[in-house]
Each structure stands twice: as structure tokens, then as C-alpha cells.
Amino acid sequence: MSDTTTTRLTRPAVPASDSRPGLSGLGQGVLEAWLQDHGQPAYRARQIRDGVWRQHAQTVADLRTLPAAVRSDLDAAFRADTIERDEVAVSDNGLTEKTLHLLGDGALIESVLMHYPARAARRTSAFASTGRGAPTAEARTEHRERHTLCISSQAGCAVGCPFCATGELGFGRDLETAEILDQVRHAARRMAVRGAHLTNVVFMGMGEPLLNLDRVLEAVVALSDPERFGLGSRHVVVSTSGVVPGIRRLTALNPQFTLAISLHAARDPLRDVLVPLNRRWPVAEVVAAARAHARITGRRVSYEYVMISGVNDTDLDADALGALLHGDLAHVNLIPMNPVAHTPWQASSPQRVAAFAARLRQAGIGATVRANRGQDAGAACGQLAADRAGEPAAPAVAHRREEIVRQSEAALRGDRSVDRLPADLQAAVDVEPAPAARGSR
Numbered sequence: 001m002s003d004t005t006t007t008r009l010t011r012p013a014v015p016a017s018d019s020r021p022g023l024s025g026l027g028q029g030v031l032e033a034w035l036q037d038h039g040q041p042a043y044r045a046r047q048i049r050d051g052v053w054r055q056h057a058q059t060v061a062d063l064r065t066l067p068a069a070v071r072s073d074l075d076a077a078f079r080a081d082t083i084e085r086d087e088v089a090v091s092d093n094g095l096t097e098k099t100l101h102l103l104g105d106g107a108l109i110e111s112v113l114m115h116y117p118a119r120a121a122r123r124t125s126a127f128a129s130t131g132r133g134a135p136t137a138e139a140r141t142e143h144r145e146r147h148t149l150c151i152s153s154q155a156g157c158a159v160g161c162p163f164c165a166t167g168e169l170g171f172g173r174d175l176e177t178a179e180i181l182d183q184v185r186h187a188a189r190r191m192a193v194r195g196a197h198l199t200n201v202v203f204m205g206m207g208e209p210l211l212n213l214d215r216v217l218e219a220v221v222a223l224s225d226p227e228r229f230g231l232g233s234r235h236v237v238v239s240t241s242g243v244v245p246g247i248r249r250l251t252a253l254n255p256q257f258t259l260a261i262s263l264h265a266a267r268d269p270l271r272d273v274l275v276p277l278n279r280r281w282p283v284a285e286v287v288a289a290a291r292a293h294a295r296i297t298g299r300r301v302s303y304e305y306v307m308i309s310g311v312n313d314t315d316l317d318a319d320a321l322g323a324l325l326h327g328d329l330a331h332v333n334l335i336p337m338n339p340v341a342h343t344p345w346q347a348s349s350p351q352r353v354a355a356f357a358a359r360l361r362q363a364g365i366g367a368t369v370r371a372n373r374g375q376d377a378g379a380a381c382g383q384l385a386a387d388r389a390g391e392p393a394a395p396a397v398a399h400r401r402e403e404i405v406r407q408s409e410a411a412l413r414g415d416r417s418v419d420r421l422p423a424d425l426q427a428a429v430d431v432e433p434a435p436a437a438r439g440s441r
């Protein structure tokens with residue numbers, strides 16, 4: 001059972017140990033097989049799914065359409081909710097809700113719910129959306145109200161991007177499918193109380209989704225399944241920092257959800273530092289895989305680009321990005337860096353971001369400047385979880401900053417990194433992606 005609190009969540013001294021799988025993460029057929037084994041009719045599966053996905057059940061006792069004996073057996077085998085407790089921080093006058101979730105083993109993960117009120121499209125955003133010429137028909141229409149949830153796929157992250165609080169935390173573990181989906185159910189439950197619903201789900205929270213690909217795919221299937229969450233595939237965005245075999249595997253599945261690439265630099269020396277995974281799969285390989293994905297699926301690829309003052313925001317960087325994506329079915333989202341402790345960097349100024357966007361558009365690349373959300377609520381990915389992990393020792397912080405400065409200065413001179421990948425990232429990328437999980441597609 002979970003509850004929502006405004007008091008500070010911390011890791012329990014003795015984490016609970018509960019190996020029962022979460023109901024929301026059960027693949028097609030698993031529930032039916034369990035019901036058959038327990039002498040129950042097949043329609044009970046629909047009753048359970050309705051309870052989990054329409055009533056957002058927190059406990060098996062909430063599944064009131066089931067006989068008491070079935071509830072008892074179900075409770076012995078499964079958890080109705082894999083999240084123990086939530087701590088919600090609201091900011092931006094209620095437009096951003098950041099949630100810290102406590103999982104059964106004491107891991108802390110984050111999700112962010114962002115509300116976008118309905119508004120009429122501005123002419124400038126029409127140019128921004130196409131990157132050229134007159135506003136499109138789509139851009140002239142009103143934007144409907146949107147409620148976008150950003151979710152985590154791992155507790156911590158092995159990629160170690162130096163501008164990211166999750167990267168500094170390091171890797172904890174992969175999330176189970178139900179732990180991914182229960183973030184969505186928790187937000188949907190809060191929305192339902194207000195008579196509203198989620199319109200978009202993006203995998204841009206803690207973790208590298210393509211290093212937990214089987215479970216992320218199972219989660220995407222559940223989100224778009226009309227019998228479960230029922231969200232249109234095109235309203236789901238899966239982001240990656242560039243796990244090329246994972247992108248190829250996705251392409252082979254021909255998914256209709258949106259692929260986003262966390263690019264952050266178009267030049268290898270700099271990307272080696274900003275996204276260390278680049279030392280394994282360099283920019284050209286990542287973009288080639290994304291280009292093939294766009295060609296085969298017909299879906300435009302989003303490129304995310306965090307703007308860091310004096311590091312990756314120069315005209316040279318804009319021109320390199322323009323040349324890299326020239327002619328591609330692609331769109332760039334420019335995001336001023338969130339303030340993160342223990343980095344020597346600042347966000348680019350609004351003027352620099354606007355100039356960078358204009359230069360991209362001149363090169364024929366669509367670009368949108370994304371507003372920073374929830375800075376007063378610790379909006380940066382992993383910031384709340386890092387806060388609860390405690391302040392690292394001062395020498396470790398000083399060493400980290402020196403390393404970032406050393407690496408970025410070398411990169412800005414054009415030198416490629418000779419540094420090894422962090423051990424846990426090396427271990428993660430050495431594992432050949434497994435074939436698609438049975439029943440995940």
C-alpha cells in the first residue's frame with residue numbers, strides 16, 4: 001500500500017523485502033494463466049485490470065469486484081502497488097509536481113508531472129516548429145491542455161553525464177516493469193481526483209531506458225494497451241543517450257512511439273565528456289541509427305540538447321548540429337541546464353539559447369526552446385534522490401569538479417577522451433541486448 005506525504009522521504013534503515021511481482025507489470029497471458037491455475041473464470045482478468053488501471057487500486061482489497069477468497073489468493077501472489085510512499089513537491093504555481101517514490105527495497109526514484117494549459121499557438125512557435133517558411137496548419141490550431149508525466153526506468157544511472165544529478169548518484173538497479181508503470185498509475189490517480197487524465201508519458205527521468213529495454217518495452221506496451229492504460233503510442237516518448245544496439249532493436253520492432261536522443265553535443269570530443277556513452281558509440285553512429293529509425297518507422301526523431309554556458313552553446317556547436325542533422329526527419333529541443341550541485345557549469349543565457357535556436361533554423365533544422373520547470377522543487381533529474389543520499393565528502397566533490405573541468409577543457413581544445421568508461425557503465429554496455437521479451441510486442 002502506498003500513501004502520499006509532504007514530509008521528507010528517506011531510505012528506511014531496514015528496507016522491506018517483498019518479492020511478489022506487481023500486478024501492473026504482468027504481461028499478457030500471465031494473469032489468465034494464474035486465474036486458470038486457481039480455478040477462476042477468464043473474465044476475472046478483466047476485473048483485475050479494470051481495478052488496477054481504471055480504479056488505480058493501491059491494495060488488493062481495493063479490487064472489490066473479486067470474491068474475498070480470490071482477493072486473498074491474489075494478495076499472496078502479487079502486490080497491487082510496488083511503490084511504498086510518495087513525497088510530492090509542487091512548484092511553478094501548480095504547473096509542476098515532482099514526486100519522489102520510495103520502492104520496496106528502499107530505492108528512491110523520481111517522476112515529474114508537468115501541466116500545460118490550453119493556449120492558442122503563437123506565430124513565432126509556428127516558425128519554431130517547422131524551422132522554415134510559413135506556419136503549418138497544425139501550428140495555426142489551438143494547443144489542447146496537456147498533462148505530461150516524465151518517469152524513471154532505473155534507480156540511478158550508469159551513464160554518468162556530468163550535468164545530471166542522477167549521473168552523479170551512479171547506478172542502483174533496473175526497475176521492474178511494475179515499478180515503471182506504478183509511477184504512471186500514481187500520477188493518474190492524482191489526476192483522476194481532479195477530473196483530468198495524463199496525455200503524454202516520457203521516459204526521461206532517472207536511468208537510461210535502453211539499458212533496461214525489455215522492461216521499458218513491456219511498460220510501453222502496457223501504456224498503449226486499450227485494456228490497460230490505453231494511451232496512444234504516439235503520446236509515449238522513449239529517450240536514450242545513444243545505446244545503438246538498443247535503437248536498432250527498437251527499429252526492428254517498428255514502434256509508433258517517439259524516439260528521443262539525448263545528444264547535448266554534435267562534436268565527439270565534447271560529447272565524450274557530456275555523455276560518456278559516446279566513447280562507446282560516437283555521435284555519427286548514434287545519429288545514423290536514429291536516422292534509420294526515422295526512415296523505417298516514418299516517425300520524427302527528437303534530439304534533446306541541454307544548453308551549458310560556454311561549453312556546448314557556441315555558434316560552432318550550432319553549425320555542427322545543423323550539419324549533423326541536415327535533411328533528417330528530426331527536431332531539436334533546447335533545454336537550459338538545470339542548476340545542479342557539484343558541477344562547475346551554468347545554464348546558457350536566454351539570449352544565447354535564442355541565438356543558437358535561430359542558427360539551427362537558418363540551417364533548416366526545427367528547434368524549440370523548452371522552459372525549465374520546477375527549479376524551486378529540485379527539478380533536475382535525480383536532484384531530490386541525490387539530496388536524500390546525503391552530501392558527498394568535500395574532497396570527492398572537489399575532485400569531481402576538477403575532473404569535469406579537466407575533461408571539458410581538453411574537449412574544447414578538440415582532444416578526444418582517453419578516459420575509460422565508468423566500471424558499471426562498461427559492464428552494462430558489454431551485455432549484448434537480449435531478444436525482445438516474450439509477449440512484449
Ligand code: SF4
Binds near residue numbers: 157158159167206241
Ligand atoms: S542525463 Fe540521463 S543518461 Fe545521463 S546520467 Fe542523467 S539519467 Fe543518465
